[in-house]
Structure formats: C-alpha cells, structure tokens
Amino acid sequence: MIVGLDEGSAAPASGGSRPDDDRLREECGVFGVFGNEEAAALTALGLHALQHRGQEAAGIVTFDGAHFHSERRLGLVGDNFNKADVIRRLNGHISLGHVRYSTTGDTILRNVQPLFADLDTGGFAVAHNGNLTNALTLRRELISSGAICQSTSDTEVILHLIARSKRRRIIERFIEALRQIQGAYALVCLTNDMLIGARDPIGIRPLVLGKLGSGYVLASETCALDIVGAEFVREIENGEIVTITAEGVQSHRPFPMRPARPCIFEFIYFARPDSIVGGRNVYEIRKQMGVQLAREAPTAADVVIPIPDSGVPAAIGYAQESRVPFELGIIRNHYVGRTFIEPEQRIRQLGVKLKHSANTGVVRGSRIVLIDDSVVRGTTSKKIVQMMFEAGAREVHMRISSPPITHPDFYGIDTPRSSELLAANKTVEEMRQFMGATSLAFLSVDGIYRALGLEKRDARAPQFTDHCFTGDYPTDLVDQNGSAHNGQLSFLSEVR
Ligand code: AMP
Numbered sequence: 001m002i003v004g005l006d007e008g009s010a011a012p013a014s015g016g017s018r019p020d021d022d023r024l025r026e027e028c029g030v031f032g033v034f035g036n037e038e039a040a041a042l043t044a045l046g047l048h049a050l051q052h053r054g055q056e057a058a059g060i061v062t063f064d065g066a067h068f069h070s071e072r073r074l075g076l077v078g079d080n081f082n083k084a085d086v087i088r089r090l091n092g093h094i095s096l097g098h099v100r101y102s103t104t105g106d107t108i109l110r111n112v113q114p115l116f117a118d119l120d121t122g123g124f125a126v127a128h129n130g131n132l133t134n135a136l137t138l139r140r141e142l143i144s145s146g147a148i149c150q151s152t153s154d155t156e157v158i159l160h161l162i163a164r165s166k167r168r169r170i171i172e173r174f175i176e177a178l179r180q181i182q183g184a185y186a187l188v189c190l191t192n193d194m195l196i197g198a199r200d201p202i203g204i205r206p207l208v209l210g211k212l213g214s215g216y217v218l219a220s221e222t223c224a225l226d227i228v229g230a231e232f233v234r235e236i237e238n239g240e241i242v243t244i245t246a247e248g249v250q251s252h253r254p255f256p257m258r259p260a261r262p263c264i265f266e267f268i269y270f271a272r273p274d275s276i277v278g279g280r281n282v283y284e285i286r287k288q289m290g291v292q293l294a295r296e297a298p299t300a301a302d303v304v305i306p307i308p309d310s311g312v313p314a315a316i317g318y319a320q321e322s323r324v325p326f327e328l329g330i331i332r333n334h335y336v337g338r339t340f341i342e343p344e345q346r347i348r349q350l351g352v353k354l355k356h357s358a359n360t361g362v363v364r365g366s367r368i369v370l371i372d373d374s375v376v377r378g379t380t381s382k383k384i385v386q387m388m389f390e391a392g393a394r395e396v397h398m399r400i401s402s403p404p405i406t407h408p409d410f411y412g413i414d415t416p417r418s419s420e421l422l423a424a425n426k427t428v429e430e431m432r433q434f435m436g437a438t439s440l441a442f443l444s445v446d447g448i449y450r451a452l453g454l455e456k457r458d459a460r461a462p463q464f465t466d467h468c469f470t471g472d473y474p475t476d477l478v479d480q481n482g483s484a485h486n487g488q489l490s491f492l493s494e495v496r
Pocket of ligand 1: 310311377378380
C-alpha cells in the first residue's frame with residue numbers, strides 16, 4: 001500500500017506555524033562494534049539492552065572486509081534479530097545498530113536506521129540519537145539544489161552534507177557536515193575501515209566508549225556495554241569526535257570548547273536505571289529525587305506506592321526519607337509496550353489500563369502517596385488516581401519526582417507540543433482537579449539539581465539541558481523560528 005501523507009496534516013487546527021509542531025522528533029539508541037568477529041550478534045544484544053530507548057524499529061549494518069550488509073526491521077530487536085540466519089547474513093567485524101521510536105506516525109521502513117549511502121569515498125552508514133533543530137531548513141536547501149531525499153528523517157540530511165563535501169578524507173567531510181547541523185546528536189557511523197562516534201557541542205544526548213577484547217564498542221548507555229561484557233572506558237565528551245580504526249582510538253576536537261549541558265531527562269525517565277550517565281548511577285539519582293520530593297512535599301499517609309516501572313526508584317527514596325512504608329500497590333503487565341507507543345490519545349488511555357492493575361489488598365482503606373517520575377499529558381496519573389479510588393483508597397496524594405513539563409522538547413525525547421502538555425495549560429491546582437487526586441506536588445527545579453548532587457541550578461550557566469521545565473533552550477531553534485514549517489513535507493508510507 002502506498003499512501004501520500006503530508007506533514008501539515010498533523011498541525012493544530014489553528015494552522016499557522018506554532019513554535020512546537022516539529023514532526024521529525026524521535027527517541028533512539030545507538031550501538032557500534034569495531035574489531036570483533038561476532039560484531040552483529042553483539043550489536044543485537046546491545047540494541048536489546050537499549051530497547052527502552054526505542055521500540056518501533058531496529059536496524060544493523062555490518063562490513064565484512066569486502067561488502068556491507070544491512071537489515072532494517074519494524075518492531076522489537078528480540079523479534080527481528082533472534083534468528084541465526086539473520087545474524088549470519090550480517091557478516092563482518094564492524095557493526096552499527098540503532099533502535100528507533102518516533103511519535104509522528106511516519107513509521108516507514110525507509111526511516112529505519114542505520115541509514116546507508118554509497119559515497120565516492122566508499123560506503124557510509126549513520127545511526128543517530130537526538131534531533132537536529134535545523135534539519136528542515138537544511139533539507140529544504142538541499143532539495144532546492146537538486147537533492148533527492150529518501151526518508152523523512154533528519155539524519156538523512158547529515159548523509160547529504162557528507163556526500164556534498166569537497167574534502168578528500170571522510171573524517172574531514174564528516175566534520176564539515178557537523179559544522180552545518182544544530183541541535184542534539186549522538187552519532188555512530190561506520191565505513192569500510194572505521195567506526196566514528198560524535199556528540200554535539202554541549203553533549204545533550206549520551207554516548208559511551210567501551211573495550212571488548214582487542215576491539216571497541218560505542219553505545220548510548222553503559223547498560224549496553226554490560227550486556228556484551230565490555231569494559232567501560234569513558235564517555236565521549238561534548239563536541240568530541242572519536243575515530244576507531246585498526247590503529248586504535250583517535251580523538252578529534254574540531255569545535256570551540258563549550259561547557260557540557262547534558263539532558264536532565266535522561267536521569268528522570270529516559271536512561272535505564274542501571275546505567276551510569278555522566279558518572280552518576282541513574283538509579284541512585286532517581287532515588288535521591290524521591291528523597292528531595294519527600295522533603296519538599298511531605299504528607300501524612302499509610303503507604304508509598306510507585307507507578308511502575310519508572311516511578312519505583314523515586315518511591316523507594318520517598319519512602320525511606322518519609323518513613324512511610326513502600327508497597328507495590330500497582331502491578332504492571334510487562335507484555336504491553338510503553339503507553340506512548342500508541343499514537344492516538346484514545347488508544348493511549350486504553351494502554352494505561354492494559355498496563356497497570358490495582359493491588360487491592362494494599363490499596364483498600366489506605367491513605368496513599370502515589371509516585372511517578374513525570375507528567376506529560378496527564379493520561380497515566382488521571383487513570384491511576386481513579387484506579388486507586390476504585391480499589392478503595394481513602395486518599396491519593398500524587399507526588400511527581402520532577403518539575404512540571406511546561407515546554408516541548410526538540411532534542412529527541414518526545415515531549416509533545418505545548419497544547420498537549422498538561423502543565424503548559426493548567427496550574428498545579430487545575431492539574432490536581434484534572435487527575436482527581438487528594439493533593440498534588442512536583443519536585444522543584446532546584447530539587448532536581450540537589451538530587452544530582454549540586455547545590456542548585458546555576459541560572460547563568462545551567463549545568464543541564466532542562467528546557468522542558470524552564471523554557472531555557474540551549475541551542476537556536478532554527479526550524480521552529482524560521483519559515484521551514486510553512487513548507488509541506490510529503491512522503492510515502494510503507495509498512496513491512
Ligand atoms: P502522561 O501519561 O502523558 O502524563 O505520561 C507520563 C508517563 O509517561 C509517566 O509515567 C512517564 O514515566 C512516562 N514518560 C515520560 N516521558 C516520556 C517519554 N519521553 N516517552 C515515553 N514515556 C514518557
């Protein structure tokens with residue numbers, strides 16, 4: 001089936017170019033191996049550990065010394081890369097993988113990464129976690145100068161820029177391309193003799209380097225190093241490019257040095273709790289967020305209940321600090337994907353029901369502190385507060401271990417346009433009424449920074465990318481501020 005779609009159809013009814021209707025947003029995980037005969041099998045394992053970063057599609061590209069091989073599939077890693085014949089086809093000692101999740105509905109095979117192109121320097125594959133903030137603008141320029149775009153992904157722009165560079169060496173072309181892009185990127189690329197890793201100038205999205213035997217691994221998170229038994233070497237630094245060849249690892253710093261400003265949301269929700277991000281154990285930080293929340297918003301209660309799974313570490317911290325017992329008052333069905341995977345609000349609401357059930361024995365007759373890590377549209381909290389009362393709770397005190405999300409994200413974590421963000425449109429009291437909770441409180445912005453081991457947010461030089469709570473975007477939003485959004489982006493829809 002081939003259907004013509006256009007980007008404009010998803011715009012709000014009011015039309016016009018709102019500052020937040022970018023349709024190229026996506027969450028992702030990347031993983032690369034250099035110098036291992038089992039490169040593809042290791043990459044499948046690494047992607048499996050990164051599955052929480054994207055469940056819509058996965059892909060692996062390898063190079064075997066003579067040829068490149070590629071498999072890109074819609075669906076989960078475990079469902080697509082579990083067969084020996086698939087892995088055997090992906091021959092080679094260098095491998096690159098990607099898991100992807102977009103909320104735009106453009107789940108088409110041509111968008112599934114890694115993207116591959118034959119350049120005059122040889123084959124080149126790219127896998128991207130993040131979101132470019134000038135991709136639509138660049139894409140428009142490229143198309144008007146004759147480029148043919150195969151996907152609707154911002155990552156393809158990078159391939160075009162590399163292809164058009166007049167430089168001789170691939171690394172020079174790559175650097176020239178990076179000079180033209182803006183926004184958030186953790187990139188891993190593969191050529192016939194090299195694995196390349198790169199982080200944007202302020203290091204919004206994470207990327208780590210590991211050692212595996214005589215070879216190397218690049219991954220979005222340390223949990224993917226752990227699964228393949230790789231030893232953590234270090235993080236790729238903000239603005240750094242590393243090239244991994246038979247000679248070893250070489251570091252390049254082509255951009256002016258800037259202070260790092262990693263994304264705070266990795267700590268709140270996005271990264272897996274067992275990962276170490278920026279030297280911090282994500283689980284410990286989430287527990288600390290619960291501790292801070294208990295100090296900022298205590299309440300008389302009988303039991304602390306997390307919304308599983310993402311609310312669990314903060315609920316443990318809240319319970320320890322408040323000395324209110326921690327109980328599993330909600331049981332999660334693990335065979336349902338993340339609530340967000342369903343594109344329509346109606347289905348999303350159903351998804352919450354499919355995913356969580358009340359553990360009535362714990363809930364009945366209790367005054368509950370209910371903990372979740374964040375409120376986006378408010379769907380989860382509203383449903384679960386209602387579920388707690390239906391199960392016989394006397395009081396439900398909703399506590400959120402991050403501040404209200406008042407601004408959309410443009411760097412690849414999928415927080416939607418302002419009109420859909422609950423906290424962008426309601427006061428805390430209005431949100432409480434919407435959820436039907438007895439009380440509602442959020443962790444403060446400084447509370448998050450305290451949980452991260454800092455005294456407070458430095459308003460002049462914020463230590464993290466935290467625009468979701470503060471509106472302080474760390475880069476230019478070229479596409480949002482310019483005219484790119486008035487143009488329509490047409491693409492074909494194909495499903496396999
Ligand atoms: P909502 O129901 O729309 O308020 O979404 C809040 C729930 O989604 C919380 O339980 C979060 O753990 C989870 N969540 C927060 N941010 C994201 C994200 N970027 N992608 C998917 N789920 C998220």
